[in-house]
Amino acid sequence: SRSTTTPQIGVAFPGDSSSLYQDLRRGMQHAADSLHLTLHFGAQTSGMDAMVIAPGNVGGSDVTIEGANGQVVSDVMSDTRQGGRLLGEYVARRLEGGGNVAILDQPGVATVRQLVAGFREALAGYPNIRIVAAPAIDAGGRDVAQQRMGNLLATDQPINAVFATNDAGTLGAVTAIAAAGRKGIFVVGYDPGPESRAAFNQGTLLGAYAAPDPMALGQHVIEVVAAQLKGEPVTARVLVPVAVVSRP
Secondary structure, X not given: OOOOXXXXXXXXXXXXXXXXXXXXXXXXXXXXXXXXXXXXXXXXOOOOOEEEEOOOOOOOOEEEEEEOOOOEEEEEEEOXXXXXXXXXXXXXXXXXXXXXXXEEEOOOOHHHXXXXXXXXXXXXXXXXXXXXXXXEOOOOHHHXXXXXXXXXXXXXXXXXXXXXXXXXXXXXXXXXXXXXXXXXXXXXXEOOOHHHHHHHHOOOOEEEEEEOOHHHHHHHHHHHHHHHHOOXXXXXXXXXXXXXXXXX
16 A cells, blocks of 8 residues: 555546546546556545646646645646647648638637637748638537538638637538538648547548647646655646647
């Protein structure tokens, strides 16, 4: 059995059994085992040497670490800006440096603002690629995304690629493009769910997606906790690269 001197870490997750949280938990547990930390999953806070908190509204892509005194030590989060840049570079390659792009945006979501900023940064290096529309789909779900995409397709404005900033946007865009019978348009998305991943694997309009890496995120969280408990300096924000999956 472990010594009672083993640091005790409380972990507060939302009541979410999704694969993302399961992978986040596995990544944390793997790192904790190798670093000899004991994790307590639940709302228990008394007697803990540190707390790890995953807010329920960020999909497990942003985790806060608190010290024993309750003060925030660090935020560990997915590098959405980097994900946006990688998707932008993919779009530029597919368009061979020229074409029209639409964004199904969520300007009211802070992480999406970073995502879109990275995407725009990447495309800024290609003067023959234009972002011709960026309608908002904030909290609108799949139906709103499908409607916004349908409205864009009904105009005379040519569109060659679409960047959907969430899973609902991806599904809505793909559905609208297919319903309109439009050829020569592809979609890139962020943080796809099972249906979007299945669509990608079936070779549909979805050409690439970026997604948080919850296993890596969990490992980084515990490494930061271990460093903090040793008295080593830790940064207030730790960015974890996202994974991009694409087809040629």
